[in-house]
Amino acid sequence: MRVLVIDGEPRTAALLRRGLTEEGYVVDLASTGPEAVWRAHEVPYDLIVLDVLLRGFDGFEVCRRLRAGGCWPPVLVLSARNEVSDRVRGLDAGADDYLAKPFSFAELYARLRALTRRGGHARPALIAVGDLRLDPATRRAWRAGVELRLSPKEFALLELFLRHPGEVLTRTLILEQVWEYPCDGVSNVVDQYVGYLRRKLDQGGRASHLETVRGAGYRLLNPAPVTSG
Template identity: 50%
Template sequence: MRILIIEDEDKTASFLAKGLGESGYVVDRTGNGEHGLMLALDMVYDLVILDVMLPNLDGWSVLKELRARGRQVPVLFLTARDAVDDRVRGLESGADDYLVKPFAFSEVLARVRTLLRRPPIQTREDLRIADLEIDFMRQRASRGGARLDLTAKEFALLSLLIRRKGEVLSRLFIAEQVWDYNFDSDANVVDVAIRRLRRKLDDPYALKLIHTVRGSGYVLEDRG
């Protein structure tokens, strides 16, 4: 399972990331509210751990935007704001839990496990372009009504492309979002992944949706 930590206190974020990683979770982290929101919208996470006081965009605003866009990922507020009004505000804004700093990691882990055991909220979130449809809740993609047999990475790559349809994405940006690492200019992991995805998504169809922008990267759009 994948967890996103949005926390600008580096010591706290490192402590959480280390502990959750050792507990078997894949962890992404950022100290910037705006960047955290972008990650939460672009990637598929099982849980978000969110601070309130963040640079660029505070935690209240991050949560509000996530819920406004229909993202039902569980959110655990982890903050030094311990007033009852703050707790109430957090829960009424759509947070699933609220824990005050300082905290014991054992309690954080217990709450994380509890949230991840809850059944998902049954909301439907689909994105379409031409005859391609992505069902994020079921982790499925189809063209012309026929289901595409995608690996987890291919689905993550396609999800990123369709969420940013019409936008040219660089290879570096794609690698950071889908594989969570930087790579040098000689690496071709993105090109290989795009070729494999094209074989399933575009090759059987007359209308091509994934396009190469020479010197820039790739874009998903309907040019028909």
């Protein structure tokens, strides 16, 4: 497993290289924005660990340029800045995950394993399933051409379903992906928000296509596109 670590601070880069190498990864380093983009296009990396503060241009711009150039290995952003706005910037730029400094190597390894399972593939600008469309960058969604008014959690929930059409998503997985905390066995927040989302998707007599799978979770069926005539 080959990893590109992009960090402008030599001591941090060396620490990451040592830790990842001990975990069995093959690690290359880049210290500036331009070098990072060049290396990522030259070598088929399995993963990229990307710091935000770089010379040349920052990590957000690195991620944007990689995605715009068709380079799709999973990207984990590392940053000492843990403001929500920074996390949103990273994810909107095309990153797959965001880890705040200081961090534990145990958590870093776990997140990299999760990204490895996800794999690298092109993420289209618009996600579409049937007559549903969603734009992650502008945070807008439509059903049959009609824009939906969604809360941030409803939007995140719809995006999760659209990225996994036809798959049964457990409540635990949904909590971890949308609310970022594990299931406590008591909370019914997932059921509540699926209900909210269903009502907003159920427009003009069209079913929401969000199916309850008893004892398992929820699944977005792939509805047929609306046709005229």
